[in-house]
Amino acid sequence: MPHLLGLQGMPPDRLRSLLARARDLIPHAERARPPLDTRRGASVVNLFFEDSTRTRLSFTLAARRLGADVADLTAAGSSASKGETLLDTALTVRALGASGIVLRHAMSGAAIAAARALDALPGPPCAILNAGDGRHEHPTQGILDALTIAEAHARLPDFNLGGLRIAILGDVANSRVARSDIAALTALGASVVCVGPPGLCPPSLRSLGCDTSHDLDAVLPDVDAVQSLRIQMERSPALASVRDYAAGYQLDLARSARMKPGAVVLHPGPMNRGVEITGDVADGPRSRILRQVTLGVAVRMACLAECLAR
Numbered sequence: 001m002p003h004l005l006g007l008q009g010m011p012p013d014r015l016r017s018l019l020a021r022a023r024d025l026i027p028h029a030e031r032a033r034p035p036l037d038t039r040r041g042a043s044v045v046n047l048f049f050e051d052s053t054r055t056r057l058s059f060t061l062a063a064r065r066l067g068a069d070v071a072d073l074t075a076a077g078s079s080a081s082k083g084e085t086l087l088d089t090a091l092t093v094r095a096l097g098a099s100g101i102v103l104r105h106a107m108s109g110a111a112i113a114a115a116r117a118l119d120a121l122p123g124p125p126c127a128i129l130n131a132g133d134g135r136h137e138h139p140t141q142g143i144l145d146a147l148t149i150a151e152a153h154a155r156l157p158d159f160n161l162g163g164l165r166i167a168i169l170g171d172v173a174n175s176r177v178a179r180s181d182i183a184a185l186t187a188l189g190a191s192v193v194c195v196g197p198p199g200l201c202p203p204s205l206r207s208l209g210c211d212t213s214h215d216l217d218a219v220l221p222d223v224d225a226v227q228s229l230r231i232q233m234e235r236s237p238a239l240a241s242v243r244d245y246a247a248g249y250q251l252d253l254a255r256s257a258r259m260k261p262g263a264v265v266l267h268p269g270p271m272n273r274g275v276e277i278t279g280d281v282a283d284g285p286r287s288r289i290l291r292q293v294t295l296g297v298a299v300r301m302a303c304l305a306e307c308l309a310r
């Protein structure tokens with residue numbers, strides 16, 4: 001029973017096969033083709049212990065477009081408030097008949113721990129799909145960002161991102177999206193540079209296989225895509241001054257104008273317009289931000305189709 005826990009260390013064949021499946025499902029995600037029923041009878045449970053708009057809705061819509069049914073549990077209404085552990089909750093949800101659990105949790109490693117708990121005790125097949133665990137990983141986001149960049153640069157046939165340089169900008173230290181992006185993009189042959197102030201973009205990130213820089217204006221003319229990240233105030237409320245941050249690192253129209261022709265702007269959302277990115281860039285011609293959202297449905301269809309037992 002495959003789980004989807006992270007992209008670090010994922011065999012490249014599996015990553016490419018998920019991307020290829022997602023590419024082929026784009027017309028279904030766009031509703032240009034009707035829903036499928038290839039996972040009819042499967043039950044997906046969304047277990048979200050942190051807030052979400054895009055990820056939760058897109059897993060829900062993706063599951064429905066495969067014919068599966070979906071139930072939702074959020075921290076607020078769950079027995080977590082009565083002291084039930086995450087692992088007991090996961091075992092309970094499997095015993096209720098779930099064939100897949102989409103899990104978001106504030107603790108790094110939560111998805112791995114839940115998968116181990118399920119695998120350690122006998123029970124019907126039930127996959128854990130990590131929808132974001134603390135600062136660790138957000139694998140479906142990493143795959144959809146790679147798919148968006150591949151589409152923008154005409155690399156959909158083989159997902160070879162060789163020759164492309166991609167900047168990940170902002171609060172990289174606290175970002176699970178950045179860790180999954182670095183794993184996916186470097187595995188596909190791109191070079192990645194993380195850019196931000198020293199506190200949010202420490203040189204230790206290089207152990208993930210990327211470069212780091214504190215000088216956005218030096219980096220921008222050379223990159224083919226910028227993934228702008230939200231400052232994770234809930235994880236590290238350390239930002240001294242939004243004004244100082246914006247002066248050095250906000251992606252605004254003047255900076256966007258200095259990017260290469262054809263270079264694109266991404267953001268995983270939720271955006272804080274006027275902090276890490278300005279509205280005119282977010283809505284401008286380089287922006288692929290809403291395309292990321294649409295492709296996210298195709299990616300989650302691909303991941304659910306792979307993980308849900310038939």
Ligand code: NCD
Pocket residue numbers: 054055132138141176177229230268269270
């Ligand atoms: C991100 C997350 O929750 O990790 N959002 C998302 O899933 N698209 C990024 C964020 O919260 O800033």
